[in-house]
Amino acid sequence: MKQSIHLYKASLFKSLAHPLRLAILDALRDGEKTVTQLQELTSGEQATISQHLTILRNHHFITFRKEGNLAYYRNEDPEVYIFLDLGRQLYERQLNRYREEIDAQVVRR
Amino acid sequence: MKQSIHLYKASLFKSLAHPLRLAILDALRDGEKTVTQLQELTSGEQATISQHLTILRNHHFITFRKEGNLAYYRNEDPEVYIFLDLGRQLYERQLNRYREEIDAQVVRR
């Protein structure tokens, strides 16, 4: 049955379906960052960031190394960016469609 | 900054992050289906299906036509399938691991 596939895929999408987690992944596009740096880049609370990092780690999108008392996080699966970028295309197509609708309405008057 | 993009993308992912909605989209791969057919294919409750159809409609992934008292739903944005398939391909290894976990849980009940 395909139900387990749908469950898995749903959990995959869910893990990406949060603005802060997307911001974190974007911030890690150009190499590793400490938690503090991620806090500054995304303007999220310390505990909140840490929790979202855990979620992304659990899904193997990111990993980290410890150096002293700093944790350097980095992307673990570059293909997630292909995925995110394709999501961007979807977004843009829908935006264009929406614009066309608006334009059509304006013309009709 | 990019916060609104992240918000939008998150809502996009969220709209796909449900097993039943994924099942519906899959069922519509080979052409239009009535709500009753979708109910049978996905074994979801009538009201539940209808609610999920509304969510997918709001995101312009699907649309429908009315014929008599039947509603024929169909895909509105083929690119969503490229997106769904990419997710599948890229994470198949993880999927297998996860599927084993789920199946093990199902068997246990």
Add this chain to the structure above:
DNA sequence: TTATAATATACGAATGATCTAATATTTGAG
């Protein structure tokens, strides 16, 4: 007109996700 089938909607209950605040852990400095 009444009845029935197909679908949609409304709304509260249940469930799940996220945030906040407090506390714990680890490391290095002094």
Add this chain to the structure above:
DNA sequence: CTCAAATATTAGATCATTCGTATATTATAA
């Protein structure tokens, strides 16, 4: 050892999503 900085974890409160049940709507048939 004690302290401070960085990060993680926990518990409860809050918020969002989903589901179940009931009701509404619409089209058709009788």
